[in-house]
Amino acid sequence: MLKNYIKIAFRNLWKDKSFTLLNLLRLSVAFAAALLLGMYAFFDLSYDQFHENKEDLFQVYYSEQTPDGQELATSMPVPFAPALERELPNIKHISRYISDHALNLEEGKELDLRLIFTDPEFFEMFSFETLRGPVDVLKNDSQISITEETAQRLFGKTEVLGERLNLLVNGRNEVFTVGSILKDIPVTSGLRFDAAVNFTHSPNYAENVDRWDSRNHSVFIQLSADTTPEALTQSAVSFNNLHYQGNIEDLKRDGAQPNANGNYLELNLLPFKDIHFADFKGDYLKVSRAYPYMILGIGLLILFIAGINFVNMSIARSAQRLREIGMRKTLGAAKKQLFFQFWSESVWIFLIALLLGIGLSLALESPFRQLFNTPARLTDMSSSTLVITLLISFILITFIAGGYPALVLSKLGTLKALKGKLDLAGKNRVRNALMVVQFSIAIVLISGTLVLGKQLDYMRNKDLGFNKEQVVAIPLNGKRTNRQNVALLRNELAGKPGILSVTASDNNLGLGKDGSTYFSRMGFDYKGRGVSTNMLVVDYDYPETLGLQLKEGRTFSRSYSGDSLSIVINEAMARELQEEDPLNKQLIIDDSIKYTVVGVLKDYNFQSLNKKIEPISLFMKGDWDLYYAFVKVAPQNMAQTFESIEDAWKRIEPNAEFLGSFLDENIDRTFKRERTMTTIISSGSLIAIILSCIGLFAISMLVVTQRTKEIGVRKVVGASVAQITFLLTKDFLKLVGVAFVIAAPVAWWLLSQWLQDYEYRIELHLWIFLAAGLLAVFIALFTISFRTIRAALKNPVESLRTE
Amino acid sequence: MLLQLNHIYKWVKQGGKRVFLLNDISLDVEEGEFISIMGPSGSGKSTLLNVIGMLDEFQEGEYIFDGEPVHSLKEKQRSKLYKEYIGFVFQAYHLIDELTVYENIETPLLYKNIKSSERKALVADMLDRFNIVGKKDLFPAQLSGGQQQLVGIARALIAKPKLILADEPTGNLNSKQGEEIMELFKELNAEGVTIIQATHSESNAAYGNRIIHLLDGSKQLQP
Structure with missing residues (x-):
């Protein structure tokens, strides 16, 4: 019996090569995407989990x-x-x-x-x-x-x-x-x-x-x-x-x-x-583990869409097998036996697709790791619980996606099946519901792509209050003291073409190639109140080199001798001090040392964009260490100037690696997570959309076949091609509309939650969601138009002759 | 007696009114009979065959098959009954396209859970008897209509049914092929198989030893 089923299954799959191929392609793409995303998510979740204690x-x-x-x-x-x-x-x-x-x-x-x-x-x-x-x-x-x-x-x-x-x-x-x-x-x-x-x-x-x-x-x-x-x-x-x-x-x-x-x-x-x-x-x-779970969720959604498609397509295709079902029933097949037969056919497809999917994901592993910047490996996933989870989800998918069509087919009445009449009136509701779910997912993912892209764009292009395009930051990792190296660098670069100014500080902006971040803060009493501030030790010309705007007062200058006891603060610090006019106010820090405020800078984003601008105070103490040099270059021939900076550094410290980079690169590096997320969501929605389209195409094929006679009759009584196309399209558009109504609020909620993490964020506008909905509509229209227009153009004599 | 129909009624509702497909049909069939059911299109021939074959339900009346009251049996028991005793032959052959001749004939045995070795022997006998051994690995599409119907009959016979129901078995065949099939039925009947066939053709009907005329779902006494 089993042998017989296998034989029939393969003959059927072989007979409908294009269908089988389409199914295999879709499912294996879905499996591969889910595997890779799962790999990424499980890797992220496994962080720090290996400690026995x-x-x-x-x-x-x-x-x-x-x-x-x-x-x-x-x-x-x-x-x-x-x-x-x-x-x-x-x-x-x-x-x-x-x-x-x-x-x-x-x-x-x-x-x-x-x-x-x-x-x-x-x-x-x-x-x-x-x-x-x-x-x-x-x-x-x-x-x-x-x-x-x-x-x-x-x-x-x-x-x-x-x-x-x-x-x-x-x-x-x-x-x-x-x-x-x-x-x-x-x-x-x-x-x-x-x-x-x-x-x-x-x-x-x-x-x-x-x-x-x-x-x-x-x-x-x-x-x-x-x-x-x-x-x-x-x-x-x-x-x-x-x-x-x-x-x-x-x-x-x-x-x-x-x-x-x-x-x-x-x-x-x-x-x-x-x-x-x-x-x-x-x-x-x-x-919050929302990030890995969201990625896992996208993987599952892709699988889900592929599963929905499989169900819809299997039912659509079953019309061709009605006679076989009827015949088998008259020959004495029980429902159970028919169910098992059809289900096993699905299992074969799923199994082959899974193997192809695994192969595909292995092939795509290294580009994936590069694209998403992750050290995760598929081979890391071979732990027993994971394999069991995957196995269970695989069985579940085949059982639901393969079992449902099998159940529908095995329940058909014998005579109806023999006559080739597919009575799917009730099943249309299931199908429509599945389509709505599928479109909702697509709309959520599309709006996610749009919003993430916009937020990323906004953060990249936001005026941070300093010049990030023209400034190179160089981590000081040489053998000499950093102060010596800064002085040497100044000398080396002095008068070189394209170099505008050189300075240094003890902290970077953004994330440099050295990959290190830290912050230093201190608290002290001011007028009987505790205040706290971030600290930054700078060299001469720091605000000028970085292009920070001075609000009032002056910056550190070589023409003042006592600047090691001067500080420059930002507006946030002025607010922290609760001083309308903070200039010349004296702060007693470190027990007894008196510092005088000589200048106030306009606020600038020295920290990441998910934080409000905090108070910061700039010190210029000759005996405190500096860790980064900053060089401002002219906007012309920047690449060449960058090379000359690298050469200069190599001459000063031949054995130290040159880790200099433009500040805009550094800022960009801090958006790694956002970038990865945008890439994942946009590629996820791309896959989801492609899969949905294939599914929609199959459904439009079925609907057109089901309504061939109706179309013929309507044409005979005078309907135009446009009217018929509209008639066939209308139902699908309704589904997309329902999907939009469901998906838009969900997407709105999810995305506004996500944006809460950012102090500086874009506004959510209705047009984003409308655009996502419209895009879904256009894609749907485009996909079904292939079949509907062809059906509408068909000579009615042909369609009526089929009876 | 093999089967007995007592006052069978079957109808569908159309616009609130009952349209009778079978109207007070009573019929006794003895073992070994060869019955032809005649009548124009829509007279209820196929419906009657389907009811006898337990593929279709009816609303009123009694149906006793081999002493079992079919009308009060559960689906499962009914299915067991027809698997055991009834074979079908269709006008359009209804062979499964994906299966070879051999596999088509074998299918009913699979559903009766017969062992592999026994299946082989039974199918081989059948192929032999119908002279289609050489065609056993061909698919239906590679056969002529007459050959396909031969396979259909072989498949109907493989489970050794007591009753063969044939719905226009020669409807898709030319006259020579049709004659051969009818001769075959006659032979089978001579061997003791009960046959009920539905047909348009007077000459085919003449092969039977009893003719029943149907019109609009009712039995006619005389044509």
């Missing part, structure tokens, strides 16, 4: 109730972690963590390493496997732990225990002994580094070791299994009252309101497994 691992953050509302902070003072471990129960392990860079000074192997400063317990908390050497290697202050890959890069081999490493760390020359070799950091790890040393080597450790008012690192904690984060928050109240007494009193003085638990300052824990999905918004913490 992940359930007990947390990052510490503080929420502080300021008069302006809640502020969250993840950076901690140096004595915090040891004190917490000493004074509170239930802390199994705790470790401080700073991610930095170091330069290997070995002649000829001057490599930049991602170095972390952390505590010895770090490797007991996190599952970064030690291959050689002890796990608690960092207990020895002079030892360094490096990954296999790093060992290979530095020494050309991995058996390097006991080798010496000479590193330039924060301007200091330090020698370490390789104490352990780590397995390479998994790609799904959010913590990424090449080497780790004890936290005592971290910048300014000695001066900060007992200071509670200087915060510069993250703290990770492993709770004992029998306690909860809430319990720790509770038991930390007295800890905070003891160590942060001054801060809490200041907050009370400034008129802050305590939070729901009655605390002004509260220690909170963010589960480590959520870190990849967490976004510290400044005043609140948002943990």
Whole structure:
């Protein structure tokens, strides 16, 4: 029996080659798209999930109730972690963590390493496997732990225990002994580094070791299994009252309101497994896996559309097999047997399509990874639960998409089937509903594409308040001190064609090629109130080079001698100070040093566009370090000028990599997620639209066949080609209309939710959704016009003769 | 007695009025009979055959087949009954295009869950008997009309039915092929198979040993 079914199935598939091919093509494209999107989503979801202790691992953050509302902070003072471990129960392990860079000074192997400063317990908390050497290697202050890959890069081999490493760390020359070799950091790890040393080597450790008012690192904690984060928050109240007494009193003085638990300052824990999905918004913490789930959702929608199409097309095509069904029934086939026969035919198609889809996704894997900038691999997906999930969803799809038409066909009456009459009046409702769903999905995806594209465009083209087109930012990663290098760069570039000015600061704008981001903030008392500001250390000509607009006062200038005690602030900082006229006001920062405000800059977006512009103060202290040089170039021959900057840098630091880039590239780099999302949604909607069109085409074919006689009669009694085309098209347009009514509000809601994440965002206008709807209408019209017009043009004599 | 129809009525509603397809049909059929049903188009020949073949329902009356009251049987039992005892031959042959001659003949056996070896033997016998061994791997489209009907009859006979229902079996054939088919029916009847055929043609009807005339769903006493 089974053999018989298989034989018939293949003969049928073979007989209708074009149909089978179309089905296979559609389904395998859908499977491939779903697989790739699933790969992307599951990869994203698997971030940081490989740690064995992940359930007990947390990052510490503080929420502080300021008069302006809640502020969250993840950076901690140096004595915090040891004190917490000493004074509170239930802390199994705790470790401080700073991610930095170091330069290997070995002649000829001057490599930049991602170095972390952390505590010895770090490797007991996190599952970064030690291959050689002890796990608690960092207990020895002079030892360094490096990954296999790093060992290979530095020494050309991995058996390097006991080798010496000479590193330039924060301007200091330090020698370490390789104490352990780590397995390479998994790609799904959010913590990424090449080497780790004890936290005592971290910048300014000695001066900060007992200071509670200087915060510069993250703290990770492993709770004992029998306690909860809430319990720790509770038991930390007295800890905070003891160590942060001054801060809490200041907050009370400034008129802050305590939070729901009655605390002004509260220690909170963010589960480590959520870190990849967490976004510290400044005043609140948002943990959301919406992004990977949305991508997974798009994959499922594509599968869903392909499934709907399959159902509709199978039913449409079944007209040709009615006689066979009737015949089989008279020969004694039971419903069950017929169901099984038709279902198994679908299963074959699905199975072949799945195999083709897997092949297709393997073939498209590397372009996909490039396009979407992801290290995810299909082979990573072979874990058993995933395979089972995929298997179950595959069976479910074949069961529903293959089973429904089989059920409809097996239930047909024997005589009706024998006479070849397909009585599908009731089934039209199902079909119409499916079409509406399909169009709704298409409309949601199209409007998503439009809105995302517009938002991305808006962010790219928004005037950020500085000149991003003409300025090159260069991370200072040389062997000399950064101040020396800035001076050398100035000299090298002086008078070169196309160079307008050179400056430096301690922070980049956007995301540079060095891939590092950080921010520095400080708080101080002003007129009996606590205020806080971002800090930026700059060199001469900074506002001029960046094209920042001066609102009042002046910027730093070589003609004033005392500018190391001058500061330039932005408008937001003026508001923070609550000064109408902030010029010449004196701020006492760092206990006793008096700074004078000499200038006010217009607000500019020095942070990402999903944040409001915060207060910032520019300092010009000769003894504070600079990390980035900025060069403004003339708008002509920019590529050439860029090369001359690179050459200049190569002459100054022949062994350091040149990582300079224009600021607009840097800004663009911060939109990576938005870009990926736009690409995914637009390619998703493209696939969805193509699949919908194929489905619609099949349905129009069926409808035209069903109504051949009606069309003939109407023509005989005088209907024109246009009237008939309209008659046939009308029903489809109604469906698209219904789909629009359903999809537009859904899309509106989803997209406005998404836009909430952006402080600077476009307005949602009705025309976006109308455009998406119209596009859907046009695509639908275009697709069905092939069949309807042909049917309308047909000689009625022919269509009537069929009876 | 093989089957008995008692006052069978079948109608459809059209514009609120009943239009009778079968109007008070009573019929006794003994085993071994060869009955021809005659009548113009729309007289109810096919409907009557379908009712006898249990493919179609009726609204009133009794139908007893081999002692079983068909009108009160469940779908499943009815299906079991006709699978066991009834074979169909159609005017348009109704062979399954995707199956070879061999497979077409085999199909009823599949639905009766007969073992593979036994199936092979039965089909081989049938091919032999109808002299179509050489054609067993051909598809219906590769055969002439007469040959297709031969396969149709072979398929109807394979399950060893007691009753063959033939709806215009020669309607699509030329006169020579038609004659051959009728001769075949006569032979089968001689072997003990009961046959009921619907036909237009007087000469074909004459092969039967009883003729029933239908007009507008009613049995006519005399043509």
